[in-house]
Amino acid sequence: MKKYFIILCIIFSSFQSYGQDTIFLKEVIIHNTKGNFKTLKTKGKQNGFYAIPEGVLFVGKVNVNKNFSGTLKDVTFFFSNERSLNPKDTKFELLIFDKDNKGFPDRLLVNSKFLIFKVSKTETGEVSIDLSSLNLKIKEDFFVGLRRLDKDTQWNFYIDIRHKKSNAIYLKLPGIDKWQVLNGKGIDMKIRYIAE
Numbered sequence: 001m002k003k004y005f006i007i008l009c010i011i012f013s014s015f016q017s018y019g020q021d022t023i024f025l026k027e028v029i030i031h032n033t034k035g036n037f038k039t040l041k042t043k044g045k046q047n048g049f050y051a052i053p054e055g056v057l058f059v060g061k062v063n064v065n066k067n068f069s070g071t072l073k074d075v076t077f078f079f080s081n082e083r084s085l086n087p088k089d090t091k092f093e094l095l096i097f098d099k100d101n102k103g104f105p106d107r108l109l110v111n112s113k114f115l116i117f118k119v120s121k122t123e124t125g126e127v128s129i130d131l132s133s134l135n136l137k138i139k140e141d142f143f144v145g146l147r148r149l150d151k152d153t154q155w156n157f158y159i160d161i162r163h164k165k166s167n168a169i170y171l172k173l174p175g176i177d178k179w180q181v182l183n184g185k186g187i188d189m190k191i192r193y194i195a196e
Contacts, residue, residue, distance in 0.1 A: 037073050037192040044164025044186060049080055051158050052148045057172040059095055059105055059145025060187035070193035072136045075144055076128040078160035078188045079119055087121040090150050090157050094129055097143040104179050105143040105170055160188035
């Protein structure tokens with residue numbers, strides 16, 4: 001299974017669909033991902049895949065210990081296109097939210113800029129996104145997820161899901177301001193960070 005890394009590449013010119021101040025994530029192959037990092041992983045049994053419809057905010061809660069303090073290094077998702085009738089390269093927006101006082105996703109933690117990356121139509125494994133250039137420090141529970149950007153009637157990619165009673169996926173449909181919750185399910189992901 002190939003492992004890919006996606007590095008941040010700031011594009012200074014405007015982009016027709018996403019406007020100015022867009023950060024694009026460029027995919028490059030790397031051969032050594034080892035380092036002095038700690039890892040947060042989604043718990044539970046891997047059991048199935050979910051398709052992400054275009055425009056839907058699809059995020060998972062990341063629970064941390066009370067005295068947690070760390071700087072995010074990267075996040076890895078697990079994709080599959082095996083069920084797609086017509087796989088093609090697909091663009092996603094990476095979403096990172098903090099938590100409100102009711103435990104729901106609140107504000108984006110990346111200065112309201114879009115973090116865009118593309119998954120190849122042949123990808124059926126890990127896709128890692130390098131967050132180190134953001135210097136994003138975390139001290140409490142947060143949310144990480146995706147929004148698929150391509151306008152297409154076919155659902156090209158499925159993302160792995162882990163089942164555990166304490167897991168939850170938060171969804172927000174286009175044009176609707178309220179989050180919906182799928183309890184007992186979590187987006188399969190791992191997040192590496194530098195402890196402080």
